[in-house]
Amino acid sequence: MATVDLAATPASGKPNRLISFLRRNVPLSVAFGLLWLAAMVLTAVFADYIRPFNITAMDLGSRLSAPGGLKHLLGTDELGRDVLSRLIQSIRVSLVIAFGATILSALFGTLLGFLAARFRGFVEHLVLMLADFQAALPFLIMSLAVLAFFGSSMLLLVCLMGFYGWERYARIARGLAISAGAQGYAAAVVQLGATPSRVYLHHILPNVASTLIVSMTLTFPEIILMESGLSFLGLGVQPPETSLGNMVGFGREYLTRAPWIMLAPAAVIMLTTLSISLVGDWLRDKLDPTIR
Amino acid sequence: MIRFVLVRLFRALLTIMAVVTFAFVVLRMSGDPATVMLGPDVPKEAVDAFRKAWGLDQPLWIQYLAYIKSIFTGDFGVSMRDKASALNLVLERVPATLQLTIPALILKLIFGIPSGVYAALHRQSFSDRGVILLAVLGFTIPSFVMGLLLVLIFSVILGWLPSGGQDTWMHGILPTLTMSIGGIGILARFSRSAMIEVMGQPYIRTASAKGLTWRDVVWNHALPNAAVPIVTIVGFMVGSLIAGAVVVESIFSWPGIGRLLVVSVTNRDLAVVQCILLIIAVAMVLSNLVVDLLYGWLDPRLRSHAAGH
Numbered sequence: 001m002a003t004v005d006l007a008a009t010p011a012s013g014k015p016n017r018l019i020s021f022l023r024r025n026v027p028l029s030v031a032f033g034l035l036w037l038a039a040m041v042l043t044a045v046f047a048d049y050i051r052p053f054n055i056t057a058m059d060l061g062s063r064l065s066a067p068g069g070l071k072h073l074l075g076t077d078e079l080g081r082d083v084l085s086r087l088i089q090s091i092r093v094s095l096v097i098a099f100g101a102t103i104l105s106a107l108f109g110t111l112l113g114f115l116a117a118r119f120r121g122f123v124e125h126l127v128l129m130l131a132d133f134q135a136a137l138p139f140l141i142m143s144l145a146v147l148a149f150f151g152s153s154m155l156l157l158v159c160l161m162g163f164y165g166w167e168r169y170a171r172i173a174r175g176l177a178i179s180a181g182a183q184g185y186a187a188a189v190v191q192l193g194a195t196p197s198r199v200y201l202h203h204i205l206p207n208v209a210s211t212l213i214v215s216m217t218l219t220f221p222e223i224i225l226m227e228s229g230l231s232f233l234g235l236g237v238q239p240p241e242t243s244l245g246n247m248v249g250f251g252r253e254y255l256t257r258a259p260w261i262m263l264a265p266a267a268v269i270m271l272t273t274l275s276i277s278l279v280g281d282w283l284r285d286k287l288d289p290t291i292r
Numbered sequence: 293m294i295r296f297v298l299v300r301l302f303r304a305l306l307t308i309m310a311v312v313t314f315a316f317v318v319l320r321m322s323g324d325p326a327t328v329m330l331g332p333d334v335p336k337e338a339v340d341a342f343r344k345a346w347g348l349d350q351p352l353w354i355q356y357l358a359y360i361k362s363i364f365t366g367d368f369g370v371s372m373r374d375k376a377s378a379l380n381l382v383l384e385r386v387p388a389t390l391q392l393t394i395p396a397l398i399l400k401l402i403f404g405i406p407s408g409v410y411a412a413l414h415r416q417s418f419s420d421r422g423v424i425l426l427a428v429l430g431f432t433i434p435s436f437v438m439g440l441l442l443v444l445i446f447s448v449i450l451g452w453l454p455s456g457g458q459d460t461w462m463h464g465i466l467p468t469l470t471m472s473i474g475g476i477g478i479l480a481r482f483s484r485s486a487m488i489e490v491m492g493q494p495y496i497r498t499a500s501a502k503g504l505t506w507r508d509v510v511w512n513h514a515l516p517n518a519a520v521p522i523v524t525i526v527g528f529m530v531g532s533l534i535a536g537a538v539v540v541e542s543i544f545s546w547p548g549i550g551r552l553l554v555v556s557v558t559n560r561d562l563a564v565v566q567c568i569l570l571i572i573a574v575a576m577v578l579s580n581l582v583v584d585l586l587y588g589w590l591d592p593r594l595r596s597h598a599a600g601h
Contacts, residue, residue: 132303133310136576138535141553141569148557148565149318225434229539232436233554245436252440252543256448266437273432 030282033275040091040272047092053082055089056240067260075260077251086242087264093243094269097158098223104162105223106169106216113173114200117181127174131167139164139226147235157236161227165219172215176208217280221273228269244269296588304581311573315566316359363570369563371556378563382549382571386534388458389541389548392467393533399472400529404479405522411480412487413510423480430477439470439543456545467544471537475529482525486518493517519590527583531576 022031043050053059058079059071067075067083074083116127143160150156177200180186189203228245230236232252237243239250244265251262350358362368368378411423446466447455454463490496491514499513500506529536538550545551549568556564 129306129310132307133314136307136580137311137314137569137573138532138576140538141535141572144538144553144557145315145565145569146318148560148562151560221432228434229436233539233542235554235557245434248436248440255440255444259444259448262440266440269437270433273434274428277428277432 027282029278033278033282036271036275037279040095040268040275043088044092044095047088051085051088053085055081055086055242057081057085067264074264075258077258077261078254083261083264086247087268090242090244090247090265091268093237093241094224094227094245097161097227097237097243098220100158101161101164101223101227102216102220104159105164105166105219106212108162109166109169110173110205110212112166113170113175114177114204116170116174117177118196118200124174127170131170134163134167140229143226143230144233144235147230152235152238154237154241157227157230161223164223164226165215168215168219169212172211173208176211177204180204180207214280214284217276217283221276221280224269224273297585300581300584304577307577308574311570312360312363313356315569316356368567368570371561371564378567381564382552382567385547385549385552388546389534389537389550392464392471392537392540392546392548395464396468396471396475397529397533399468400475400479401526403472404476405483407476408480408483409487409515409518412484412491415488420484423484427477427481427484430474431481433474435470435474435539436543438473439466439540442466442470443543456543458546463544463546467537467540467546470540470543479522479525479529483518483522486521487514490514490518516590520587523583523586523590527579527586530582531579534575535572 026034058081059076074087076082077086112127112130116124146160147156181204185207186199186203189199194203224244227236227243228248231243231245232249234246234249237246239246247265248262248269251258251265254261366379368382370376371378371381374381407423408427411417411420414420443455443466446453453466454460455466457463496509496513499509504513534549537546537548538553540546541548541550542554549571552564553568555561556568
């Protein structure tokens with residue numbers, strides 16, 4: 001996210017030089033991705049201020065009205081609720097879930113990976129076996145099973161999504177920590193008497209952070225797709241709350257009469273995941289030392 | 293080689309046991325089966341009798357062993373809705389799912405791998421850029437959006453194809469297309485990057501330098517080496533033949549495993565859900581096992597390394 005701010009805020013002084021610098025170093029597609037993501041983040045943050053209507057406010061006089069009207073820019077749904085307002089709120093909910101879950105799974109996975117690297121032996125085998133287990137069961141199926149047993153709630157959904165992709169971080173963190181342990185710098189601080197937690201958090205973590213951040217950009221769109229898939233099936237975010245997948249799911253019933261209900265959130269999902277992939281690929285080329 | 297196979301078999305078995313344990317733990321954590329089955333207002337004697345009849349008064353580890361025993365004897369419990377055996381209910385649906393997923397897999401293979409390889413051999417060309425663009429789109433368009441867009445175009449606007457159901461072969465076209473488009477993109481991207489990496493290796497230069505034809509270099513030197521990463525992703529696709537159609541079956545009301553799973557989850561029909569869970573896990577583990585063994589066959593270096601690990 002830091003990169004979004006960097007690109008979006010012009011540096012003080014010579015804007016022309018900055019623009020030409022960006023044009024030389026940032027491909028057009030990546031610039032588009034960054035702009036779109038910045039717009040999405042701003043939408044999520046200021047959702048309460050830019051939303052023209054309440055998401056449950058019904059305008060029964062103009063149900064299923066087509067987009068382009070002055071009052072309802074993106075049209076209305078079957079209850080006369082404003083599609084634009086619901087879209088803005090959906091962007092917020094989906095982004096918050098995806099963001100929270102990405103952080104959770106990065107923390108959890110990195111921690112397990114470091115533990116495996118630190119203790120080796122039994123702990124390492126346990127972590128690797130858990131990773132195998134995760135790989136054996138498609139995540140969508142596992143989530144469906146858990147939701148079947150416990151019912152759906154927002155907290156459960158975020159926690160569940162927080163398990164998405166942890167095994168990827170765990171494998172990366174373990175591998176990198178083991179190879180870092182073999183390099184001079186980690187051994188040097190151990191010799192100086194640093195505690196294990198200091199070695200891992202202050203010395204190894206900064207050195208492997210770029211690779212972990214790159215895999216976060218891979219996980220983030222996948223979590224958005226997973227959450228919207230679950231919500232589409234009616235098992236994720238529950239009404240009256242709304243999310244992008246949930247909107248597509250309900251819009252599907254009006255596909256013939258009012259395709260805009262479903263097309264607007266679908267376009268947002270596609271553009272967002274596309275932007276993150278473009279930016280993520282670019283970041284990987286810039287940051288990841290392992291592919292140079 | 294035997295040691296390698298045994299190690300892999302043991303790990304596969306361990307993973308399946310982990311899934312069985314997961315199903316057991318989640319099943320027990322989600323509430324006391326006695327109160328779930330009998331309701332909250334039954335007298336205590338009835339609850340006790342029920343618990344005794346179903347073995348719920350035993351210590352947890354005995355329940356766990358009994359659970360494992362019933363799983364391995366093929367007893368997955370009874371569906372709460374239909375009062376039929378959960379296993380039969382699930383197995384009935386398998387053919388319908390395979391009717392969609394196997395043609396989709398074939399489409400993925402015959403379009404994905406060649407286009408990725410072609411793009412890698414003609415880098416920076418127009419067709420390379422086209423393949424990259426399609427691959428990225430295949431990655432980023434979720435299947436439920438793709439499915440609905442196809443319905444919108446081919447059923448609603450053009451009126452060529454039916455939008456749901458399983459009556460004729462025409463009904464299978466849209467779901468199969470929906471599933472294969474994304475997979476073609478993924479496979480093309482993987483094949484392209486695998487092939488590009490191999491083409492940069494010194495042995496390709498050696499092969500060209502000793503005067504082999506371009507055709508020979510590509511077919512006999514590059515492709516076998518690019519096969520390992522491609523086999524990984526294909527193995528994953530084979531493993532998800534049963535599980536991979538959940539969303540698509542829901543869109544097109546196709547009566548397969550995925551549809552059954554979603555309906556059972558909504559009705560909280562636990563016996564059916566855990567039966568599907570285990571069948572899917574076994575399918576995934578088996579295909580991972582086959583992929584591991586294929587690695588050893590494709591790349592002899594991995595054989596000794598993996599066994600030693």
